[in-house]
Amino acid sequence: xxxxxxxxxxxxxxxxxxxxxxxxxxxxxxxxxxxxxxxxxxxxxxxxxxxxxxxxxxxxxxxxxxxxxxxxxxxxxxxxxxxxxxxxxxxxxxxxxxxxxxxxxxxxxxxxxxxxxxxxxxxxxxxxxxxxxxxxxxxxxxxxxxxxxxxxxxxxxxxxxxxxxxxxxxxxxxxxxxxxxxxxxxxxxxxxxxxxxxxxxxxxxxxxxxxxxxxxxxxxxxxxxxxxxxxxxxxxxxxx
Numbered sequence: 001x002x003x004x005x006x007x008x009x010x011x012x013x014x015x016x017x018x019x020x021x022x023x024x025x026x027x028x029x030x031x032x033x034x035x036x037x038x039x040x041x042x043x044x045x046x047x048x049x050x051x052x053x054x055x056x057x058x059x060x061x062x063x064x065x066x067x068x069x070x071x072x073x074x075x076x077x078x079x080x081x082x083x084x085x086x087x088x089x090x091x092x093x094x095x096x097x098x099x100x101x102x103x104x105x106x107x108x109x110x111x112x113x114x115x116x117x118x119x120x121x122x123x124x125x126x127x128x129x130x131x132x133x134x135x136x137x138x139x140x141x142x143x144x145x146x147x148x149x150x151x152x153x154x155x156x157x158x159x160x161x162x163x164x165x166x167x168x169x170x171x172x173x174x175x176x177x178x179x180x181x182x183x184x185x186x187x188x189x190x191x192x193x194x195x196x197x198x199x200x201x202x203x204x205x206x207x208x209x210x211x212x213x214x215x216x217x218x219x220x221x222x223x224x225x226x227x228x229x230x231x232x233x234x235x236x237x238x239x240x
Contacts, residue, residue: 007032008236009094010046010057012039013226016131016186017091021056022223023182024095025240028102032058033236036227043231050089058094060086092123092183099179107179115173119180122172126184130158134191141194152198155191159204162188166206185214 009025009032011018025032037043042053050057062085088094099108109115133155140148162184165172172180188211192199200208214220227237 004062005033006238007061008059009034009239010037010043010055010230011035011239012037012055013224015039015055016190017054018056019186019223020091020183021058021094022239023185023219024091024098024179026219026222027105027107027182028095028098029104029240030098030101031238031240034227034239035230035236037230041231049085049087052089054089056089056091056094058088058097060088060097092120092127095179095183105177107177107182109173109176109178115178119173119178119183122180123183125158126187130155131187134187134194138190138194148195152195159188159191159207162210163204163207166210171210181210181214185211189215 007030009021011022011034013036035043035046037046037055046057047053049059088097103110109119133151137148137151137155139145140151162172169175171177172184188207192208192211202208225239227239228235230236
């Protein structure tokens with residue numbers, strides 16, 4: 001019996017959404033073949049599969065275990081289409097797909113029924129509210145706009161909420177790691193890098209330590225491993 005090919009992941013090294021997907025895959029111990037891309041030169045095959053043109057994009061060949069767990073972003077879900085590849089092109093859905101197959105650290109907090117909806121709501125807020133504000137803050141800093149401080153303060157509402165959570169327990173949802181910690185990590189990292197001097201003096205010592213612990217971990221080094229570009233080599237590389 002022939003085994004199914006490994007899923008293929010199109011990824012951009014420093015994109016926070018792609019980082020989120022890679023974190024989920026590593027925590028689920030799910031191996032994929034990674035094709036590294038850059039924003040300005042995306043493979044035509046990737047654009048044909050996912051026309052919105054953003055990373056990450058995960059392609060699952062055949063009826064892979066758990067492939068139907070990721071929700072609305074999985075295409076061709078029915079059993080009669082089992083031979084068609086499944087496409088997941090949202091970072092959170094890639095995390096959920098992988099962790100629904102294997103979650104050795106119980107990042108989905110399966111013993112606490114109301115935990116997952118809370119985490120998903122906070123991740124939604126991060127993606128829909130905090131991330132756009134963060135982009136405006138980054139832009140204001142880059143171009144020395146006089147709105148920089150105001151935009152940073154708007155971002156701080158979410159940052160303050162995370163600091164409060166960390167004042168109550170070691171991680172964002174409790175005293176063990178969760179989906180929420182890894183889903184938000186790349187975006188807090190971005191926030192910290194906009195104005196490093198301000199961040200190091202900011203009133204968020206618990207968040208600083210939380211972020212430092214993640215960035216210093218062997219896991220994060222694996223997440224940020226650099227691969228040759230797919231369009232230059234034509235090669236995909238094992239990841240996870």
